[in-house]
Amino acid sequence: MKKILSSPESPIFLKGRGMEEDKAANALIGLHRQIVKYFYSGKSRDFKAYSDDSDGTIVKPVLIVAEQGGSNAALTFLDDGMGVEIGYPLLTREEASDMHVKFAMAHELGHAFSLRLANLINMPGLSGPRMEVIADLGAVFALIKSGEQWGDIMSAVRSGERIIFDSRWNGDHPPAADRVEYIKGLESKSLSNVESFTEQVQRIIRKVPINPF
Numbered sequence: 451m452k453k454i455l456s457s458p459e460s461p462i463f464l465k466g467r468g469m470e471e472d473k474a475a476n477a478l479i480g481l482h483r484q485i486v487k488y489f490y491s492g493k494s495r496d497f498k499a500y501s502d503d504s505d506g507t508i509v510k511p512v513l514i515v516a517e518q519g520g521s522n523a524a525l526t527f528l529d530d531g532m533g534v535e536i537g538y539p540l541l542t543r544e545e546a547s548d549m550h551v552k553f554a555m556a557h558e559l560g561h562a563f564s565l566r567l568a569n570l571i572n573m574p575g576l577s578g579p580r581m582e583v584i585a586d587l588g589a590v591f592a593l594i595k596s597g598e599q600w601g602d603i604m605s606a607v608r609s610g611e612r613i614i615f616d617s618r619w620n621g622d623h624p625p626a627a628d629r630v631e632y633i634k635g636l637e638s639k640s641l642s643n644v645e646s647f648t649e650q651v652q653r654i655i656r657k658v659p660i661n662p663f
């Protein structure tokens with residue numbers, strides 16, 4: 451069973467165990483707002499998933515908790531756009547801190563704007579592991595801009611193995627240790643503006659293999 455927890459038009463806040471669901475829903479709204487601000491000139495209508503033009507499905511700051519879901523997150527279709535679905539097991543897991551949950555949601559939003567980011571670094575048509583890493587890097591930028599601290603994000607990233615990251619290759623997702631290294635390649639000072647961020651992203655993405663091993 452799935453339930454829509456919250457959207458800007460109709461916020462519905464429920465309390466859960468683990469990270470409180472209303473906190474997760476609010477964090478998602480904050481992340482979405484910053485992505486729209488920095489990458490879509492503040493126009494939320496232009497934030498389309500997997501697209502860098504007017505085609506594509508609009509991404510909305512809607513959090514869906516899948517009660518039967520796994521311990522992960524994903525972009526998911528709504529009636530009128532896409533939102534982020536999070537598995538109840540991740541939300542309620544003892545080892546999963548609030549920042550782990552926020553990172554998982556930010557990574558999914560990172561997928562939604564990764565094509566735009568790929569165009570900004572002049573590497574259009576990215577796919578595979580590079581698309582995963584660019585989603586991680588975009589996630590960190592969105593988290594910083596929504597007010598999270600670099601140290602807090604990095605400690606969640608470093609402890610993310612078996613919580614939000616897999617130990618080994620999983621599809622196009624590189625192993626946790628590699629993802630941590632790529633993310634560490636971002637320097638906190640590079641996150642002050644889009645230009646210095648995209649420079650760092652370009653440098654890091656070049657080191658990521660094109661195909662999973």
Ligand SMILES: [Zn+2]
Pocket residue numbers: 557561582585623
């Ligand atoms: Zn991913």
